[in-house]
Amino acid sequence: MRRNTTLLVTAALAALVSFTACSVPDGGATGSTAPAPAGSAGAAPAGSAGGEPGSKVVGIVTISATDANNARVIAGATEAAKAAGWTVEVVDAAGNADQANTAIRNFVNKKAGMIFDLVFPTTSLGSGLNAAKAANIPVATWGGGTGTGVVVTTGNGAPFAEPATQAMIDAMGGKGSVLALTYRTGQVCRDREGLFDTMMKEKAAGVTVTKNEVNIPGFLQDGARYATAWLSGHPAGGEPLAVWGCWEDPTLGAISALKQQGRTDVLTYGINGSATAIKAVQDGSLTATVYEDGKAEGGTMFSTVQKAISTGDMTPQTIDVPGILVTKDTVKAFVAEHPEALS
Structure with missing residues (x-):
C-alpha cells in the first residue's frame, strides 16, 4: 500500500511539474548561467561584460532563475535595463550560497556596472559583497536584506x-x-x-x-x-x-x-x-x-540603482511594492x- 501511494503521488507530481514548467527549477547545473526571459535584453554580448569599470552590464545572481517570482524580477530588471541601453547576465546559484559568492566575484572580475542578489541573505554573501564594495560596484538585493555595499533592498519579505x-x-x-x-x-x-x-x-x-x-x-x-x-x-x-x-x-x-x-x-x-x-x-x-x-520590483531596483550611480549618492534605500491577497x-x-x- 505504501508503494502504491508513492507511485500515485509521483504520477500526479509529474503532471504538476509539466503544468508548472515555467516556475519550477529544471534541475540545471548548480551555478549555471540562465537564459534571460523571452523578449528581454538577453545575456551580454561577447566582450561587453569584460569592459571598463562601470560597464553597462547588470549581473543578477538568483537563488532559482525559474521560480516564478524570481523570473518576474529578472524580467522586470531586464526590461528596464534594455530600455536604458544595458545588458543583463543571470547566474542561477540553485540555492547554494557558495555558488552565489563565486558568481558575484565573477561579476566583479567582469567589471559589471551593478549586481543584483535575489533572495540569498546578505549574511551569507560576505566574500562576494566585500569584493563588490572594493570595486565600487553597487549591489541591490531582492529579499536579501541590507549589508556591505547594498544601496537598494526590497526590504523584509515578511x-x-x-x-x-x-x-x-x-x-x-x-x-x-x-x-x-x-x-x-x-x-x-x-x-x-x-x-x-x-x-x-x-x-x-x-x-x-x-x-x-x-x-x-x-x-x-x-x-x-x-x-x-x-x-x-x-x-x-x-x-x-x-x-x-x-x-x-x-x-x-x-x-x-x-x-x-x-x-x-x-x-x-x-x-x-x-x-x-x-x-x-x-x-x-x-x-x-x-x-x-516581482516585475515591478525588478524594474524599480534597476532604475533606483541607476539613479544612485548617476548622482553618486549611494545612501541605502528600501523600496516596497505591497502584496495583494x-x-x-x-x-x-x-x-x-x-x-x-x-x-
Missing part, C-alpha cells in the same frame, strides 16, 4: 506573508493542525516563517503546527512527500486542517498529494502569486495566495485588473 497567514488563522477558528513548509536558506522565507510563528503564537495558540523544510531544487517533490506523511496522521472529518507554504510552490506540491488521496478538507495557502498559483485559486485547489509584483472571492476581479498575472 509583510507578504501576513494576509495569507491571517486568512488561514481566521478560517481555522483557533483550532486544528497546520503543515508549514519552510525554506531557511533564503532570507525571504526566513522572514516569512518568523512572522508566521509570531502570528500563530499570538492569534492561534491552540493550533498545532508541524514544520518541514523543503529544498531547492526539489520543493515540489518535498511538498508532496511531507504532505503525504502528514495526511496519514490527520484523517478527514476531524479538526480543521491547513497547509501553509512560505511561497506557494511547496504548497502546490502538497496539493498533488491531496488530490491523489481525494482530500478536499484541507485548506491551502501560499505567497508570491505565480501564474500557476492564480490558476490554482481559480480552480479551487489553492485556498489563497498573495500576489507579489487573492482568494476564490477576489480572483475574478484580480485577474481583470492584473491580466499579466496569468502569463
